[in-house]
Amino acid sequence: MITTVVGSYPVVFKEKLSFKEKILDIFGLYDKYKYAIEIAVKDQISAGINIISDGQVRGDMINIFTKNMYGFDENRVISKVEFMKPITLKDILYAKNIAKKINPNVEIKGIITGPCTLASSVRVESFYTDNKDENLIFDIAKALRKEVEAIKNYVSYIQIDEPILSTGFIDFDIARKAIDIITKDINKEFAMHVCGNVYNIAEELYKFNVDILYHEFASNKKNLEILETIPKKIGFGCVNTKSRKVESVDEIKEVINSGLEILKNNPNFNKSKLYIDPDCGMRLLSRDIAYNKLKNMVLAAKSI
Numbered sequence: 001m002i003t004t005v006v007g008s009y010p011v012v013f014k015e016k017l018s019f020k021e022k023i024l025d026i027f028g029l030y031d032k033y034k035y036a037i038e039i040a041v042k043d044q045i046s047a048g049i050n051i052i053s054d055g056q057v058r059g060d061m062i063n064i065f066t067k068n069m070y071g072f073d074e075n076r077v078i079s080k081v082e083f084m085k086p087i088t089l090k091d092i093l094y095a096k097n098i099a100k101k102i103n104p105n106v107e108i109k110g111i112i113t114g115p116c117t118l119a120s121s122v123r124v125e126s127f128y129t130d131n132k133d134e135n136l137i138f139d140i141a142k143a144l145r146k147e148v149e150a151i152k153n154y155v156s157y158i159q160i161d162e163p164i165l166s167t168g169f170i171d172f173d174i175a176r177k178a179i180d181i182i183t184k185d186i187n188k189e190f191a192m193h194v195c196g197n198v199y200n201i202a203e204e205l206y207k208f209n210v211d212i213l214y215h216e217f218a219s220n221k222k223n224l225e226i227l228e229t230i231p232k233k234i235g236f237g238c239v240n241t242k243s244r245k246v247e248s249v250d251e252i253k254e255v256i257n258s259g260l261e262i263l264k265n266n267p268n269f270n271k272s273k274l275y276i277d278p279d280c281g282m283r284l285l286s287r288d289i290a291y292n293k294l295k296n297m298v299l300a301a302k303s304i
């Protein structure tokens with residue numbers, strides 16, 4: 001079974017800078033996040049993850065994107081939203097380069113925050129009416145499509161994070177149109193991560209133009225029921241990222257097995273369609289806890 005992550009990893013800064021780094025730092029030229037990416041990549045590979053991320057260390061999932069697009073001032077919308085420059089490309093290439101030296105078989109995924117989640121998380125002050133304005137959502141989607149075009153040749157697939165969809169705040173037809181703007185005619189696999197309770201909206205999610213659906217199953221047992229009908233590849237969240245307790249290998253195995261048991265009844269399913277991953281991003285955990293959760297998850301997946 002393929003193992004992967006949802007995206008974010010605890011951000012670790014270097015404690016003692018070298019002389020050269022100190023000088024660079026004085027002139028504002030030292031990029032402290034490069035070390036954080038290095039740690040995220042090395043830890044994921046050492047834990048045995050097959051498809052890693054760059055750790056998404058440069059900020060939360062909203063401001064990584066808003067601060068690099070036209071139309072935003074911090075998290076306020078002040079004018080028409082447009083693509084400015086590739087946002088995640090540099091970090092993907094840096095992460096890939098580190099990974100290649102340790103294990104050339106490790107792949108990396110591209111991750112973007114979805115247009116509905118971005119639109120819902122900002123303060124709309126100008127140009128658009130409110131957070132649900134479809135012009136805002138579609139303009140963000142158009143900008144994200146350019147980001148996808150910039151990174152697509154360097155990643156194994158692209159994941160769109162749309163946690164807002166489980167809240168019922170967004171109209172699904174608008175959300176699907178927005179995802180279509182991003183994915184249409186782009187020759188790449190797409191995944192969508194929606195955490196939270198998706199049991200009641202599963203049928204809506206199946207209609208999205210993506211190949212893989214990533215959901216949480218460790219902290220949300222009700223979600224397991226969708227496995228009987230899900231028609232796509234599955235990102236199976238089997239480690240609780242909200243809890244600081246490191247689950248044992250046996251505990252994680254139990255979650256995976258309970259999923260496999262239900263998947264037996266799904267005619268669309270075979271094991272090559274299963275990606276084993278944590279429920280959500282790991283940014284808020286300590287490095288030690290995040291690493292051990294990943295390590296135990298890989299051991300559990302391997303033992304099945």
Ligand SMILES: [Zn+2]
Nearest residue numbers: 163195280281
């Ligand atoms: Zn999530």
